[in-house]
Amino acid sequence: MRPEAIQIIKDEHLAIAAVLYCLRYIVKEVKDEGKAPDFVLLRAILDYIVSYPDRWHHPKEDKYLFAAVRARSHEADELIARLEKEHQDGYPMVEDLKTQLIAWQQGQVGAQDAFCATVARYLELEWGHMRTEEDLLMPIAERTLTADDWVAINTAFRENDNPLFGIKPKEEAELLYQRILSLAPAPIGYGPAR
Template sequence: MNPLTLSVLRDEHSALAAMLRSVLLLLADHRQRGTLPDFAVLRAMLFYLDEFPEKRHHRKETELLFPKLRARTPLARPILDNLDQDHACGERRIRDLEHALLAFELMGESRREDFEQAMARYVEFYLAHMALEEREILPLAERVLTADDWRELDTAFSTNRDPLTGHDAEQAYRELFTRIVNLAPAPIGLGPASGAPKPATWLRAN
């Protein structure tokens, strides 16, 4: 059995990791060249993080997958509690990043390091969060959830797919994702980044 839910989660984790690393690549490239980044692109990337991982991906994990796991086994309940707490704090973390980005845009060089450090902390936190889910939670779900559980989850996880995993963007989001893909550095987009390879062709925004 190969549940669609697990494929969706792993694909979305990969897309999110690529997005996060692309932000760091973009910032490092501009710091090295002594230039300011395209703040509109950074705002678009943070907006993506808020709209898809925070409001869709995490909500499905917290409201659908994690309750089923708690109902089937007492294993990993402390881990699930910690992951839910991470999800609950996600919007605040994004707001803090957006504030730091606005300060960088308005105040200039004096706020560059503050934003870079805030972004680096966010990326480190998020990569560790996803690694924990991949290492502990998804294998546990494969072991303990039933066929009926997976049918219900697969139906829910098949909707509102992340465009950065190769699925067509909803009409309202097409301009946003086209902008991200065209201007963000590899591995998530087509924009330049020092020493970075061009992105894979699976990335589609329209």
């Protein structure tokens, strides 16, 4: 039977991928079709990326899944080092996107092009990263980790909220995700057609 954490990670990847697809779609419409940018939607997307993948999803992978695989086998050491570096590289790119989005909103020359170029790099990094985790790391994890290893990992991925501190990232991410879907153009979101 497949470990619960594997399915949770894949489900989280699907949600992240949907948001990234929306980002790509908006940027393509602006660049290729000359549509006016939806800055509210772009800001919601960046907020989602910061609040969920960067603050909760990636740290759990590093602390639980990657650490457990590394403890059981050296087969994935280089792969895990690469994935951890990609986690680290993604955050500054999102910070750059936030700065570039503000500059674009303020009408600064070249800001739109800078934002679009950073989006392209970020999308390439994230989609490749998720594919690598699913296609290369997860099979190694399934093969090398014990049932006891999976208990701890499953628990970590099941528990996205921290009630002790009132932190509810799963709820916060879901609200942002639903907001993005409602703001997104009809072919992507479930909101009213524009």
